[in-house]
Amino acid sequence: MSVGRSIYLDHSATTPTDPRVVDVMMPYFTEHYGNPSSVHRYGRLAEQAIEDARDTLAQILNCKSSEIVFTSGGSESDNLAIRGAAWTARQSDGSRHLVISPIEHEAVRVTVEQLATVMGFEREIISVDRYGSVLVDDYTQSMRDDTSVVSIVYANNEVGTIQSIAELSTIAHERNALFHTDAVQAAGQLTLDVQKLGVDMLSISAHKFYGPKGVGALFVRDGIELTPSQSGGGHENNRRAGTHNTPSIVGMATALQIAYDEFEYHTAHYRTMRDRLIDGVLSNVPGAHLTGHPEQRLPSHASFVLDGIDGNLLLTHLDLKGVAASSGSACKTGNPEPSEVLLAMGYSEETALGSLRLTVGRQTTAEDIDYVVDVLAETVKKLAKMKIV
Numbered sequence: 001m002s003v004g005r006s007i008y009l010d011h012s013a014t015t016p017t018d019p020r021v022v023d024v025m026m027p028y029f030t031e032h033y034g035n036p037s038s039v040h041r042y043g044r045l046a047e048q049a050i051e052d053a054r055d056t057l058a059q060i061l062n063c064k065s066s067e068i069v070f071t072s073g074g075s076e077s078d079n080l081a082i083r084g085a086a087w088t089a090r091q092s093d094g095s096r097h098l099v100i101s102p103i104e105h106e107a108v109r110v111t112v113e114q115l116a117t118v119m120g121f122e123r124e125i126i127s128v129d130r131y132g133s134v135l136v137d138d139y140t141q142s143m144r145d146d147t148s149v150v151s152i153v154y155a156n157n158e159v160g161t162i163q164s165i166a167e168l169s170t171i172a173h174e175r176n177a178l179f180h181t182d183a184v185q186a187a188g189q190l191t192l193d194v195q196k197l198g199v200d201m202l203s204i205s206a207h208k209f210y211g212p213k214g215v216g217a218l219f220v221r222d223g224i225e226l227t228p229s230q231s232g233g234g235h236e237n238n239r240r241a242g243t244h245n246t247p248s249i250v251g252m253a254t255a256l257q258i259a260y261d262e263f264e265y266h267t268a269h270y271r272t273m274r275d276r277l278i279d280g281v282l283s284n285v286p287g288a289h290l291t292g293h294p295e296q297r298l299p300s301h302a303s304f305v306l307d308g309i310d311g312n313l314l315l316t317h318l319d320l321k322g323v324a325a326s327s328g329s330a331c332k333t334g335n336p337e338p339s340e341v342l343l344a345m346g347y348s349e350e351t352a353l354g355s356l357r358l359t360v361g362r363q364t365t366a367e368d369i370d371y372v373v374d375v376l377a378e379t380v381k382k383l384a385k386m387k388i389v
């Protein structure tokens with residue numbers, strides 16, 4: 001490992017926990033450690049902290065506090081929303097048709113696949129265009145009278161494309177389907193106002209917005225009954241059993257509050273850094289092309305394909321130069337399979353193997369960006385030469 005520079009450009013994989021968040025969490029490990037379900041004062045204190053956190057989330061999402069369910073993160077929120085709503089619908093009226101896009105995170109994609117292959121649901125995967133935007137006509141035509149749940153990612157993790165969620169949720173509602181969005185990448189960078197978005201369920205995960213890992217939340221609109229994935233005690237209004245993770249829930253609420261209190265400041269910084277990065281890469285790195293939508297993309301997100309370059313090999317070389325990047329989703333690092341997201345967007349298998357994701361954060365500086373562009377240009381030229389020889 002290089003002892004020189006160390007530059008982290010993988011904020012879509014995870015973010016560092018804000019020290020202000022850590023400070024707020026600490027007393028809930030050491031002093032206020034009561035079980036929030038206990039009746040005594042230790043329990044009541046922890047319960048109060050959880051309910052305050054719930055109020056904070058509800059205010060930012062513009063919903064009722066009772067509509068927030070705490071979970072262990074984005075994957076669990078996605079699972080609970082889709083499996084929970086699909087099961088309830090099937091139980092009540094037999095409907096079993098589910099609609100998703102081909103660029104959903106595995107937490108959505110694999111859940112729906114399991115519902116289809118093991119549990120007799122019908123899965124429909126609609127199409128996206130070259131930028132990863134949902135094709136609205138195809139989407140509208142996929143809806144049926146027995147469509148129970150639709151799930152479309154708010155902003156994609158691999159290419160950063162943002163979907164028109166308000167338009168897509170309206171179309172689902174015209175056919176009486178429930179609409180879930182995975183807002184894991186969007187949280188902290190786009191509005192989470194569930195009334196404006198018109199969604200019935202929305203998933204977030206704290207570690208993507210400078211909160212702790214292993215905690216998340218699901219917004220579930222009043223009146224929607226979810227069959228719990230995790231059964232046991234009656235926690236979270238019988239929607240998710242398990243003793244609450246008080247420090248992490250308090251940390252998540254603080255992190256979300258900070259992200260939206262300082263929203264303009266941080267997102268303006270991300271945009272400036274992202275645009276410098278995209279311009280630098282496209283003008284200096286041979287064979288680099290931007291993937292995802294050129295405008296409708298997350299403020300922090302830059303993603304590319306590089307002609308003739310193996311994305312995973314490139315990551316290793318960048319790491320040796322102190323640059324932490326990613327090739328598609330973090331869960332896929334080390335996996336030589338081409339990105340399914342890029343294949344769905346119409347890229348060839350060969351091109352999809354050469355993907356690179358660089359995501360900026362609060363600490364990223366212009367000097368970092370210039371260094372990364374130089375290193376990337378040099379490394380890509382070296383790898384291209386090695387291929388020719």
Ligand SMILES: Cc1ncc(COP(=O)(O)O)c(C=O)c1O
Pocket residue numbers: 012013072073074075076078105107153155156157182184185205206214216330
């Ligand atoms: C779009 C999206 N959904 C869901 C997840 C899963 O979230 P978690 O890591 O909290 O389980 C991720 C994580 O990368 C993601 O990017």
